[in-house]
Amino acid sequence: MISVERSMALERPAEEVLRYLADFGHTVEWDPGTEACVRLDPGPVATGSRWRNTSRFRGRRTDLEYRLEEYRSDRLVFVGHNSTVTATDDITLRASGDRTLVVYRASLRFHGLARLAAPFLTGEFERLADAVAERLPRVLAAH
Template identity: 40%
Template sequence: MHVERTFIVNRPIDEVFDYLSDFENTQEWDPGTLETTRTEGDGGLGTTYRNRSSFMGREVELTYRTIGFDRPTFFSCQGTNKTATATDTMTFTREGERTQIQYRADFEFHGVVKFIAPLIVKPKLSALADETIEQIADALEA
């Protein structure tokens, strides 16, 4: 399951990349994030984060690892726990002084959850993606 959105923000590409690739900032731009803390690394490839989020009334914790980091054009971070793997991928393109962001979130569910997720989770993902890009734009343009 995945959602994908492309949008433009009125900020330079370097600033956009630096802000979004610091995954501790998810508290400001990800509607479900309650807390994200860097647990290891310098912010680049291989850096790990502990993320606590709320989704559909449940609190979940994932351990994220930066799996793609090519400043200032590409960032990807993958989170795992026993029931899910979530991968956030962002591609950045310079548009003069603005930046186009292509945001994609992929979700893979494990165990029994993989059978019910398409029925329960999938319908909520589109609305969550819309809210996420709105919050990213608001955070970057504030």
């Protein structure tokens, strides 16, 4: 399994950050690996909401279906699946006035033969996490 974690101090109130991040469709704005992310069900975003996320990694395109597993005022957990990998994005928020500390944890559990590649991919996922930590504060500042 590969796990990465980044912390970001954002100049936005926690409620705004939570609403923005709860809509996984916004990943196209802040996750440099995401090419498209489409909501699969109607209605307001809530626990159980689903998205199809298309990402590009090492020149290959892959689709995962994500589900919002946990939606609390201080935490969001998204879990995505396909035949090769299970991805979990665990996001916690800590409010401090009009500022929010976001801790973003992403983990990838590979299935089948793909498990053998995991040790060789850690560095690339670390770089992607760095890019998220750089991009997300800028995107939210502009919103």
